[in-house]
Amino acid sequence: MPEGVIYLDGNSLGPMPVGVPGALEEMLHKEWGAQLIRGWNTAGWMAQPTRVGDMVGRLIGAPAGSVVMGDTLSVKVYQAVAAALKMRPDRGLILSDTGNFPTDLYMVEGLISTLDRGYELRTVEPGAVADAIDETVAVVMLTEVDYRTGRMHDMNAITARAREAGAVMIWDLAHSAGAIPVDIAGSEAEFAVGCTYKYLNGGPGAPAFIYVRPDLADSIEPALSGWLGHRDPFEFKLNYQPGAGIERMRVGTPPVLQMTTLEFAMKAWDGVDMADVRAASVALQERFIEGVGRAVPQLALASPRDSAQRGSQVSFRFENGYAAMQALIHHDVIGDFRAPDIMRFGFTPLYLDAGDVDEAVARIARVMHDRLWDRPEFKTRNRVT
Numbered sequence: 001m002p003e004g005v006i007y008l009d010g011n012s013l014g015p016m017p018v019g020v021p022g023a024l025e026e027m028l029h030k031e032w033g034a035q036l037i038r039g040w041n042t043a044g045w046m047a048q049p050t051r052v053g054d055m056v057g058r059l060i061g062a063p064a065g066s067v068v069m070g071d072t073l074s075v076k077v078y079q080a081v082a083a084a085l086k087m088r089p090d091r092g093l094i095l096s097d098t099g100n101f102p103t104d105l106y107m108v109e110g111l112i113s114t115l116d117r118g119y120e121l122r123t124v125e126p127g128a129v130a131d132a133i134d135e136t137v138a139v140v141m142l143t144e145v146d147y148r149t150g151r152m153h154d155m156n157a158i159t160a161r162a163r164e165a166g167a168v169m170i171w172d173l174a175h176s177a178g179a180i181p182v183d184i185a186g187s188e189a190e191f192a193v194g195c196t197y198k199y200l201n202g203g204p205g206a207p208a209f210i211y212v213r214p215d216l217a218d219s220i221e222p223a224l225s226g227w228l229g230h231r232d233p234f235e236f237k238l239n240y241q242p243g244a245g246i247e248r249m250r251v252g253t254p255p256v257l258q259m260t261t262l263e264f265a266m267k268a269w270d271g272v273d274m275a276d277v278r279a280a281s282v283a284l285q286e287r288f289i290e291g292v293g294r295a296v297p298q299l300a301l302a303s304p305r306d307s308a309q310r311g312s313q314v315s316f317r318f319e320n321g322y323a324a325m326q327a328l329i330h331h332d333v334i335g336d337f338r339a340p341d342i343m344r345f346g347f348t349p350l351y352l353d354a355g356d357v358d359e360a361v362a363r364i365a366r367v368m369h370d371r372l373w374d375r376p377e378f379k380t381r382n383r384v385t
């Protein structure tokens with residue numbers, strides 16, 4: 001971590017794991033440089049999407065062979081929804097919630113605009129999802145942890161409700177993978193998707209993942225029928241035939257450099273138990289909430305106070321939240337801002353401890369008490385964070 005920086009934004013972009021530059025340099029010289037196109041076979045690039053998929057799968061409770069990496073999360077959402085709709089041709093409703101990340105909703109809008117049957121995308125308040133699931137719903141698509149508030153859905157209860165109603169369940173685990181324990185197989189959800197540039201530290205643009213419940217993987221119909229999801233890509237047949245199991249959710253050429261970065265980053269999780277990560281995360285978050293509550297009571301907690309209902313982030317509402325976050329970043333506490341008024345802080349025990357939390361609270365208190373945010377340069381909205 002850069003000297004003096006307290007990084008509370010690993011829920012948006014994880015930091016670079018120690019050793020990544022060396023690992024990449026080695027790969028560039030020994031694999032791409034020396035092996036050239038032979039690297040697809042001899043360096044194992046072709047098998048990397050499922051090999052890394054298994055590493056990610058372990059953290060989300062997915063059995064080996066049920067997760068594949070590739071593309072962006074937006075694309076994986078599209079694939080999951082398209083396949084799910086084909087499983088329920090008699091129904092026309094896709095249910096999501098108003099807390100979902102916009103791209104998930106946008107991808108559904110785009111997908112259904114290309115389909116002849118009139119589909120409806122309906123969003124309800126997060127707390128109203130379970131009651132909104134009935135026999136008219138084809139697909140329930142939710143992000144488990146709300147990107148703004150950190151509010152967590154009850155994955156098992158909602159999946160069970162969807163199952164009862166005959167709807168297909170898709171979970172977006174963008175804010176769950178590497179953040180909280182997930183038992184996707186135990187939930188019996190049909191699909192899950194997620195990204196790897198947040199808690200898994202795969203780097204900006206790291207490939208996304210998709211999980212398909214193993215008993216379905218050989219029967220789902222991929223909408224993005226790319227050649228690397230074909231049963232025999234190197235037969236170069238004129239017609240598409242889906243590959244075996246999860247392989248059919250591959251599309252085109254995998255981003256090998258990003259995949260190699262991610263594969264290296266995943267080594268940090270070897271032997272790590274998500275229950276330990278969760279316990280450490282909750283302890284850090286509780287310390288933070290109590291500290292901020294004592295020192296800066298004007299920041300209103302936007303996250304559930306009960307840690308059992310919160311992912312691995314803590315958010316506060318403040319009307320000048322954008323400027324306050326810019327000022328904080330200026331003072332080397334990096335969180336981010338989400339419109340309209342949310343200051344968001346992510347907790348990642350792999351590289352944060354109680355001392356970081358106390359120092360962050362002290363700097364937040366200074367920024368707020370001394371109104372260090374009240375400067376024109378902090379008020380121009382032109383930033384990602």
Ligand SMILES: Cc1ncc(COP(=O)(O)O)c(C=O)c1O
Pocket residue numbers: 072073074075100101103104143147172174175195208
């Ligand atoms: C829940 C969720 N879905 C999707 C995305 C983004 O998708 P993509 O990786 O395609 O930009 C994010 C974050 O950017 C997210 O938080």
Ligand SMILES: Nc1c(O)cccc1C(=O)C[C@H](N)C(=O)O
Pocket residue numbers: 011012013101147174384
């Ligand atoms: N994926 C991002 C990007 O390409 C640029 C900036 C931010 C992101 C994010 O991941 C945002 C994140 N999903 C969020 O929860 O707000």
